[in-house]
Amino acid sequence: MTNISAKLEQSYGASDIEVLEGLEPVRKRPGMYIGGTDDRAMHHLVSEILDNSMDEAVAGFANRIEIHLAKDNVVTITDNGRGIPVDEHPKFPKKSALEVILTTLHSGGKFSNKAYQTSGGLHGVGISVVNALSCEMCVEIARDKQLYKQSFSRGLPLTGLENIGAVSNRRGTSVTFKPDMEIFKGEPDFRPGWLFQMARSKAYLFRGVEIRWSCDPDLIKPDSKVSEEAVFHFPNGLLDYLNATLGDRPCIPDSPFSGIIDLPDQQGRVEYAITWPETGDGFIHSYCNTVPTPQGGTHETGLRGALTRGLKSFGEMSGVKKAAQITADDIMSGACVLLSVFIREPQFQGQTKEKLANSEVARLVDTAIKDYFDNWLSSNTNSAKALLEYVIERTDDRLRKKEERITARKVGSRRTRLPGKLADCSRQNADDTELFIVEGDSAGGSAKQARHRETQAILPLRGKILNVVSATADKIRANAEIQDLITAMGCGAGKDFDLGKLRYERIIIMTDADVDGAHIAALLITFFYTRMRPLIEKGHLYLAQPPLYRLSVKGKSAYARDDLHKDELLETEFKGRQNVEVGRFKGLGEMMPKQLKETTMNPDTRTLIRVTVPQAQLITDIQTLQPDIDEDIFEPDMKAEETSEELDDLIDRLMGKSAESRFTFIQENAEFVEEIDV
Numbered sequence: 001m002t003n004i005s006a007k008l009e010q011s012y013g014a015s016d017i018e019v020l021e022g023l024e025p026v027r028k029r030p031g032m033y034i035g036g037t038d039d040r041a042m043h044h045l046v047s048e049i050l051d052n053s054m055d056e057a058v059a060g061f062a063n064r065i066e067i068h069l070a071k072d073n074v075v076t077i078t079d080n081g082r083g084i085p086v087d088e089h090p091k092f093p094k095k096s097a098l099e100v101i102l103t104t105l106h107s108g109g110k111f112s113n114k115a116y117q118t119s120g121g122l123h124g125v126g127i128s129v130v131n132a133l134s135c136e137m138c139v140e141i142a143r144d145k146q147l148y149k150q151s152f153s154r155g156l157p158l159t160g161l162e163n164i165g166a167v168s169n170r171r172g173t174s175v176t177f178k179p180d181m182e183i184f185k186g187e188p189d190f191r192p193g194w195l196f197q198m199a200r201s202k203a204y205l206f207r208g209v210e211i212r213w214s215c216d217p218d219l220i221k222p223d224s225k226v227s228e229e230a231v232f233h234f235p236n237g238l239l240d241y242l243n244a245t246l247g248d249r250p251c252i253p254d255s256p257f258s259g260i261i262d263l264p265d266q267q268g269r270v271e272y273a274i275t276w277p278e279t280g281d282g283f284i285h286s287y288c289n290t291v292p293t294p295q296g297g298t299h300e301t302g303l304r305g306a307l308t309r310g311l312k313s314f315g316e317m318s319g320v321k322k323a324a325q326i327t328a329d330d331i332m333s334g335a336c337v338l339l340s341v342f343i344r345e346p347q348f349q350g351q352t353k354e355k356l357a358n359s360e361v362a363r364l365v366d367t368a369i370k371d372y373f374d375n376w377l378s379s380n381t382n383s384a385k386a387l388l389e390y391v392i393e394r395t396d397d398r399l400r401k402k403e404e405r406i407t408a409r410k411v412g413s414r415r416t417r418l419p420g421k422l423a424d425c426s427r428q429n430a431d432d433t434e435l436f437i438v439e440g441d442s443a444g445g446s447a448k449q450a451r452h453r454e455t456q457a458i459l460p461l462r463g464k465i466l467n468v469v470s471a472t473a474d475k476i477r478a479n480a481e482i483q484d485l486i487t488a489m490g491c492g493a494g495k496d497f498d499l500g501k502l503r504y505e506r507i508i509i510m511t512d513a514d515v516d517g518a519h520i521a522a523l524l525i526t527f528f529y530t531r532m533r534p535l536i537e538k539g540h541l542y543l544a545q546p547p548l549y550r551l552s553v554k555g556k557s558a559y560a561r562d563d564l565h566k567d568e569l570l571e572t573e574f575k576g577r578q579n580v581e582v583g584r585f586k587g588l589g590e591m592m593p594k595q596l597k598e599t600t601m602n603p604d605t606r607t608l609i610r611v612t613v614p615q616a617q618l619i620t621d622i623q624t625l626q627p628d629i630d631e632d633i634f635e636p637d638m639k640a641e642e643t644s645e646e647l648d649d650l651i652d653r654l655m656g657k658s659a660e661s662r663f664t665f666i667q668e669n670a671e672f673v674e675e676i677d678v
Contacts, residue, residue: 023103023132023155029671030183033129039188042179045133046195048126049077049175054202054290056081057209058342062172067199069215073190074136078174083143086161096161098141102131102152127175131155135180142170154180192219196226203232204241205290205340238273238338246336251275252390253383257376261368268343270368272303276335276390284337288346288356295349297356299341302365304328309366310373315388322392330394341365405430405500419484423448423458425504435459435488435504436544436601439511439520442589447510449593450601457504459488464520468527469655482527493531499538507535508608510544510600512587513561525611526655533613541611546588546600553580559599561607614647 026033034041034048046067056062062081069075085097092100105128131137132155141148147164150157181187192215203211210233217228234240239258258273276282286293286300293299308328315323341361349355377384418424421444425433435457438444444460451458466479476482486493490503509524511517521543528535535541547559549566551574558573560566566582574580585591591599600606653661 023105023128026105026129026132027155027183030133034133037184038186039184039191042184042188043190043194043198045130045177045179046075046077046190047198048130049075049177050198050202051291052127053077053079053081053173054206054209056172058206058290060208063208064210064212065202066212067195067214069190069192069195069219071216071218072178074176074178075190075195076174076176078172080170080172083141083171083173084139086141086143086148096150098139098148098150098161099157102128102137102139102150103155103157104128128155130175130177133180133183134177135182137175137177139176140164140174142167142172142174192226193224196230200230200232201241202290204234204237205287207235207237209233238271238340242273242275242336242338246275246277249280250278251336252278252386253380255383257373259372261372263343263364263368267364268341270299270342270365271340272369273338274307274335276387278390282332282334282336284332284335284339286337286339286341286356288341288343288348288353290340291348291353293348293354293356295355297349298358298360298362299339299356299365302362302367303337303339303369304332305362305366306368306370306373307331310370310377311388311391313374314377314384315392318385318388320388320392322395323388325399326391326395327398330391330398334390334394339365402429402431405502419459419488421460421484422488423451424488425451425457426454430503430505433457433504434506434508436508436510437461437485437524438588439463439517440587440589443510443512443587446589446591446593446596447601450597452601456601457488459485461485461520464516465523465527467523467655468530469652470657485527489532491532491535497532497534499534499540502535502540505540506542506608507540508542508544510546510588513546513548513585514587517587526651528611529613529651536611536613539610539612543609543611544600545607545609546585546591546596548585550583550585550595551580552583553577559595 030037030041034044050065050067053062053065056079057065059081062079064080066078067075068077084101087097089095089097089100131152135153137152139150139152145166145168147167147170148161149159149164150161151159196213196215199211199213203209210231213227213230213232215226215228220226220228237260239256242256242258253275256273256275260269260271262269284296284300286296288297288299305328308326308331311331312323312326315326341356343358343361343364345358347357349357421441423444427433433455436447436451436459438447438458438460440463441460444458447458447460461481461484465481465485466476468476468482471479488503489507491498491501507528509521511520525536525541528541545561548562549560551558551560551566551569553574554577556574556577558569560569570580588596588600598605653665
């Protein structure tokens with residue numbers, strides 16, 4: 001009590017409350033806006049400015065964009081569009097619209113469809129963020145045959161808007177900026193290879209634009225394939241992109257399935273180019289409003305549905321019985337796919353826009369492409385039959401491997417003495433089976449009653465398992481909880497790990513929706529990463545999402561994952577309802593089996609999060625811009641092996657024996673914590 005009293009005596013008043021104004025939040029928390037402060041994030045600044053120029057081109061007001069990389073990390077991007085408005089803004093007297101856009105978050109012309117039907121910018125933070133994170137920025141605007149200029153530094157105007165004079169042969173916007181090395185640690189440099197590929201790929205994505213690239217010759221390495229000057233213009237858009245990427249690789253069909261489709265009611269358009277190479281790996285690269293979506297999204301979902309339904313229907317009409325067994329993975333796993341959509345009001349996950357989330361886009365893309373694919377299959381019978389045979393071969397291969405797994409599992413189950421606490425499922429093969437790893441016997445009891453006995457197995461663990469990173473090999477072997485887990489899964493661990501012997505298709509970590517539950521999940525994920533990494537890489541590990549709250553009133557009830565979801569439900573599902581009862585679950589063991597089944601275990605109503613291993617830094621906005629990129633363009637530190645080593649080092653730092661490393665990590669990242677729930 002003495003310590004608490006002493007703390008209460010310390011001053012804490014209104015003067016201690018900080019208010020960040022203007023662009024201060026961006027400089028304080030740059031990672032919230034550009035994903036970090038490394039060289040990848042620094043290159044994101046270029047994409048923000050380039051996307052603005054691309055939006056002008058897509059809107060039909062520009063047809064030429066110029067990108068120049070100079071010494072000292074200075075980049076200039078120029079377009080011949082309408083130019084940012086320079087007249088006085090009605091809500092900010094004595095300030096031009098240009099200054100408002102450059103110095104104010106959430107300002108711009110993309111919140112409605114008046115200035116742009118479609119755009120990559122959504123929140124009005126792009127160019128203002130670049131301004132905030134640049135030590136130098138100069139913007140030139142050519143409008144109404146007059147040239148205007150204004151300079152900025154670190155988000156603040158250095159000069160007022162200057163009228164330079166009359167110009168007769170120029171229009172549009174020119175932005176020159178230099179990133180602030182106070183923000184980007186380690187003093188990274190712009191990589192000509194990245195920007196060169198970015199410029200070329202943007203030209204592929206909109207066939208109506210010409211992009212002119214130039215770079216200071218001193219910045220290009222002698223053995224680099226980056227040109228000092230280049231002009232990118234591709235009249236056939238994604239088809240040119242696909243042909244350039246594949247080169248001479250033989251494909252089925254000989255000519256790719258490609259086209260452009262205007263969506264109904266002026267909702268946008270879809271462009272696609274797809275083929276199936278006879279040898280080598282395929283790829284899927286998708287875009288929305290010229291912004292790369294490396295994590296896919298609803299537009300990819302719509303494409304997968306259209307191709308799958310179309311080819312299955314063609315096979316069934318052709319009398320091929322095996323066509324009914326075709327899955328989307330059989331079709332897409334070997335395909336080379338380029339997909340670009342232009343839509344109004346796109347919704348992305350996160351400011352860096354890596355995944356498209358608009359639910360209606362899946363239906364629009366599916367419906368649009370399905371009709372064209374059906375017509376293409378019926379009009380190109382020989383190519384369609386060749387494609388069907390190609391996909392059925394993959395189907396046969398998948399079914400054969402599945403049968404091998406079933407056989408291996410049957411043999412393994414006869415030889416293995418399973419842990420006594422395991423409530424195994426009754427199905428004898430691994431197909432569509434699940435092992436739920438639950439926290440404690442109480443939760444295990446509820447889960448056993450809630451499960452589907454044929455396909456769902458339950459393994460209760462006693463509290464927090466051993467931290468395998470800081471433990472010795474002997475201690476790991478002696479740990480009963482870990483050995484029970486390894487035995488139940490049937491695939492071994494470490495050097496003895498064999499993914500083909502995995503007894504379940506999905507391994508699901510199901511812990512309480514609190515800090516202790518998150519800690520147990522972290523320990524389990526660490527175990528799987530260090531001892532069974534291919535399990536994660538092949539997509540077999542998941543996290544269950546049990547609810548934290550139950551909301552009910554007069555016979556109506558709903559479940560909320562967290563506080564934000566709870567507030568959302570109160571505003572939507574229970575809006576206007578009085579006396580809504582809000583109950584918080586202390587743990588899974590408190591939930592009735594029926595509730596646990598409905599919210600967390602039933603495949604039809606639950607939500608699962610797949611655990612993945614971060615790929616190399618090539619899987620970024622930059623890499624997705626050019627699928628078949630030459631690795632010589634990049635520096636060695638961009639390679640996947642070193643990215644894997646960085647992840648190993650991070651896990652050792654956070655989970656290893658050195659408490660000092662964890663303490664240092666907390667100190668370095670404490671400023672990024674917005675809220676701690678106590």
